[in-house]
Amino acid sequence: MKKNLPSIILMIVLLGLWQIIAMIINAHYILPSPTQILVKLWTLREPLFMVHLPATICVTGLGLVISIIIGLAFAIIMDMNEKIENALYPIIIASQTIPTTAIAPLFVLWFGYSIWSKVLVTILITFFPITIAVYDGFKSTKREMEELLITYGASKKDIFIKLKIPTALPHFFSAIKMAVPLSIIGAAIAEWLGAQSGLGYFSKRMMSQLDGAGVFAPIVLLSAVAMIVVAIINIIEKKVITWRKEI
């Protein structure tokens, strides 16, 4: 609690400032105040929490899980074979230069308004940090430790399981913490561009009605979800990785 005090104080100050500025401007369709957003959250609690939040969580969760699988697979095969690494690395980098907002409508064209068009956008944004971080994790294995294992007669599989995975684990957790907010952003963008439910879609609908507070309410909800998930991952990480400072 003591550690979080400065951020709590800063948050209250910023929210206070926002409230004052919004009250001065007094145009809720341009800048709704935090209290107006809270009221809106409460008023729209049923569609927000019962319909749109589950839809977004579904896209985010699915996108995140598939991104983790793809990210880990890419990192492992790139670490195993230099030729594959040389072939894949530029393509992976190139995939990140694609403007998501431009390509997302194409996915809608391919997959319609089904969940997969949105999951694909989420994956496109999310798999990258996982691949790169875990791959760097494998590469950060200490050469001396690897050689020590070789002198014990270790096979490539032994080295991978007993040395590379534990070395890459802290990098993996950092990657997941980056990936969670990105997957939520990905899902929201995809929903904004073409969907029938979800917080991104809801926000867009409120925009067309010039309801400023209604635009912000799902955004606040998305941030809250991201913060909660990252906090949970932090707790798991602290339990699993006790050696981060030793490497």
Add this chain to the structure above:
Amino acid sequence: MLKFKDVTFKYPEDDYAVLKDLSFSVEKGEFISIIGASGCGKSTIFRLINGLEKMQSGEIFINEDSIQNIKNYSAYMPQKDLLFPWRTIGDNLSLPMEIQKIKKSEREKSVIDILKEVGLSHYKDKFPKDLSGGMKQRVSFARTLLTGSELLLLDEPFSALDSLTRISMQEWLLEEWKHFNKTILFITHDVEEAIFLSKSIFVIQDNPITYMEKIEIPLGYPRRRSDLQKPEIVELKESLISRLRQKVDI
């Protein structure tokens, strides 16, 4: 026990050889130190023995068998303890046996026995971060023993320790050597350490290494630190230091 026959080696990225037609042998149960200036190729000799580097010509034999045909013949202990921070002390000790696919029950027993021998019985479930530098080196030595190899290659194992811990560790190592009856090759650049520990010293003076002069230490075992003050030992130490200093550029 160990025999080098006309071994020549150069690193692929270098133009010059580190070893050229080097031959020497070590008898079973000996404690031999190799001394030489920094960068002279001491560690390369170890890397060749444990198979991390491949020689261009010549052969290395362990008990008359070429090392190309045998496995698990030597155990390497590096300068840094290289304990895996994510493993407990017990699991770190278990590592070489896991790789040799030894059964869990046997591994457990060996770990408990060796921890008792190195005086760290209560540390089985602790992590490396909970141990002092000297303790970590003791665990690292125990792990080297648990490879089951007869020949131990110790590469400056005490150089990162403070001087008092280092002295205690040297005395401790001699006791362990006597107890386990292993053959030890010990790299150091500390002449006093080499004299105190070894039966004989190999001195590296040329570059590339073509020959290592073998100097017998005129002391029996067990040894005491006061033995180092004997006139003939002081004289030996001074002559070795002056010979090695000729090779040092500053």
